[in-house]
Amino acid sequence: MTQALSQAAPAIELLKIQKAYGSGPDQVLALDGVSLTVKSGEFVCLVGASGCGKSTLLNMLVGLDQPSSGLVKVEGRSTLMFQEPALFPWLTVGANIALALKLRGTPRRERPDRVNELLKSVQLEGLANKRPHELSGGMRQRVAIARAFAQDIDVLCMDEPFGALDAMTRDLLHDELERLWIDRSLTVVFVTHNVREAVRLADRVVLLSSRPGRVIDTFEVEIDRPRRIDTPEVAGLAAEITDRLRQEVRRHVNES
Amino acid sequence: MSTRVDQQMQTQVEESDTLDRSIAGLDAISLAQSVPRLRRTRRAWSATWPKLAAIALALGIWQLLVWSGWKPTYVLPPPAEVFQELWQLLLDGSLQSAVSVTLRRAAIGFSIAIAVGVLIGAPVSQIKGLRTAVGSMITGLQTMPSIAWFPLAILLFKISEAAILFVVVLGAAPAIANGLISGADNIPPILRRAAKVLGASGPALYLEVILPGSMPSFVAGLKQGWAFAWRSLMAGELLVIIANKASLGVQLQVARDFNDSTALLAVMIVIFVIGVLVDSLIFGTLERSIRRRRGLIDSAG
Numbered sequence: 001m002t003q004a005l006s007q008a009a010p011a012i013e014l015l016k017i018q019k020a021y022g023s024g025p026d027q028v029l030a031l032d033g034v035s036l037t038v039k040s041g042e043f044v045c046l047v048g049a050s051g052c053g054k055s056t057l058l059n060m061l062v063g064l065d066q067p068s069s070g071l072v073k074v075e076g077r078s079t080l081m082f083q084e085p086a087l088f089p090w091l092t093v094g095a096n097i098a099l100a101l102k103l104r105g106t107p108r109r110e111r112p113d114r115v116n117e118l119l120k121s122v123q124l125e126g127l128a129n130k131r132p133h134e135l136s137g138g139m140r141q142r143v144a145i146a147r148a149f150a151q152d153i154d155v156l157c158m159d160e161p162f163g164a165l166d167a168m169t170r171d172l173l174h175d176e177l178e179r180l181w182i183d184r185s186l187t188v189v190f191v192t193h194n195v196r197e198a199v200r201l202a203d204r205v206v207l208l209s210s211r212p213g214r215v216i217d218t219f220e221v222e223i224d225r226p227r228r229i230d231t232p233e234v235a236g237l238a239a240e241i242t243d244r245l246r247q248e249v250r251r252h253v254n255e256s
Numbered sequence: 257m258s259t260r261v262d263q264q265m266q267t268q269v270e271e272s273d274t275l276d277r278s279i280a281g282l283d284a285i286s287l288a289q290s291v292p293r294l295r296r297t298r299r300a301w302s303a304t305w306p307k308l309a310a311i312a313l314a315l316g317i318w319q320l321l322v323w324s325g326w327k328p329t330y331v332l333p334p335p336a337e338v339f340q341e342l343w344q345l346l347l348d349g350s351l352q353s354a355v356s357v358t359l360r361r362a363a364i365g366f367s368i369a370i371a372v373g374v375l376i377g378a379p380v381s382q383i384k385g386l387r388t389a390v391g392s393m394i395t396g397l398q399t400m401p402s403i404a405w406f407p408l409a410i411l412l413f414k415i416s417e418a419a420i421l422f423v424v425v426l427g428a429a430p431a432i433a434n435g436l437i438s439g440a441d442n443i444p445p446i447l448r449r450a451a452k453v454l455g456a457s458g459p460a461l462y463l464e465v466i467l468p469g470s471m472p473s474f475v476a477g478l479k480q481g482w483a484f485a486w487r488s489l490m491a492g493e494l495l496v497i498i499a500n501k502a503s504l505g506v507q508l509q510v511a512r513d514f515n516d517s518t519a520l521l522a523v524m525i526v527i528f529v530i531g532v533l534v535d536s537l538i539f540g541t542l543e544r545s546i547r548r549r550r551g552l553i554d555s556a557g
Contacts, residue, residue, distance in 0.1 A: 133551025136286030
């Protein structure tokens with residue numbers, strides 16, 4: 001895996017990204033010179049305390065936001081998943097996915113088969129006619145994953161997608177996401193504030209500082225897959241990263 | 257060597273299988289929670305009896321008032337007499353023709369109001385400048401008593417169908433437009449973001465996401481619009497009396513002219529019942545089905 005990765009072409013290139021809100025003395029700098037390269041097929045977790053501009057960064061990767069200065073390059077199609085599944089409540093599960101297909105131009109005839117196929121890929125076969133509110137949080141988030149795949153993506157950006165789920169569901173979804181990532185050779189950029197989750201999933205954990213957001217450290221995760229969140233290796237690296245994160249947070253005491 | 261690889265693959269397949277089964281198990285647990293809905297007859301009965309009780313109470317109070325001798329019975333007749341009159345109107349067919357004249361006007365006026373309301377509401381909800389310009393004007397129009405429009409309507413359209421429809425549309429359209437506007441305002445921002453991520457923009461964003469997302473509020477606007485339309489129509493039929501069109505309003509006016517309080521009350525009951533039926537059968541049903549589909553209603557309720 002690592003061998004293949006080092007030769008892979010970059011899927012994402014961020015060069016000296018700066019993002020400022022407002023102007024004049026009230027100006028707030030959200031991101032300050034963030035540079036990051038993500039290789040094709042790599043799983044990168046962005047970790048940082050609040051105010052590190054993680055969400056702004058993800059928005060830029062899918063074109064919802066533009067940097068004030070700097071360069072954003074994303075190879076292929078990208079999409080973004082949120083902490084909430086953000087399914088449309090007036091549509092059935094199947095119709096939610098069909099809408100994604102429709103918006104990217106899949107012909108009407110092909111949609112039903114594609115919907116079933118996508119639902120099957122997230123273990124939700126046969127639930128196309130359910131309404132989102134009839135499903136559990138974990139199931140809804142899997143529908144959101146299926147909807148993301150409906151866009152035929154190369155790059156999947158996730159903004160704390162499992163933050164609102166119970167621990168058991170979350171652990172199972174980690175396994176599921178890992179499997180889908182490998183099966184579909186996706187590039188994943190995953191934002192979380194849960195360091196263990198980051199170590200469980202990532203090839204590389206990127207640590208961001210707060211206000212303004214900068215890349216302060218990068219950790220390669222060289223733990224064999226499949227991993228579990230409760231192994232000593234994962235806990236050990238997570239502790240190391242947490243220490244580094246706390247050090248960064250303490251910096252703000254001296255500033256204010 | 258090859259056996260080791262085989263073994264490894266075997267473990268991987270097994271792990272994948274365990275994962276599938278764990279996920280399926282969790283899903284089964286959460287899906288099993290849904291409560292079966294009450295039987296149709298039970299539901300119908302529990303929705304009906306409070307209404308029947310309320311009607312009985314109202315009729316009882318009316319009867320008591322008559323018995324108290326507060327007013328002579330030629331001014332305030334007892335319920336039984338009024339319902340007899342109603343039956344009579346039904347038998348000679350004059351009620352049906354009046355109802356059909358009035359309902360036809362209501363249907364035409366309300367349809368135009370929906371068209372006008374949507375044509376105004378949709379762009380106003382989406383274009384900021386337009387919103388600032390006419391947003392408060394729409395609300396202003398909504399608060400304007402419809403009866404105040406009639407002098408102008410009669411000047412513009414003479415004593416005609418058009419004068420009545422004009423006021424009905426002016427009464428209902430602002431409420432409908434406002435429903436659409438506030439519906440667009442109340443769509444959760446996360447759904448807009450999700451739509452944009454899916455590649456929806458421009459007309460597709462409006463038709464696929466904002467419009468369906470506005471439906472609950474739009475139906476509320478329709479409901480309110482109907483109430484305004486029905487009121488405006490009754491005012492119109494009292495003021496703008498057109499020959500050979502014996503509408504409900506005309507019957508009301510005639511009853512008053514002849515001091516026939518029994519017929520007056522009979523027609524009033526019809527007006528009331530139509531207003532309530534349209535509201536609950538059409539808009540109430542629409543509202544409930546939207547809320548149920550979106551999970552805004554307890555499935556057992």
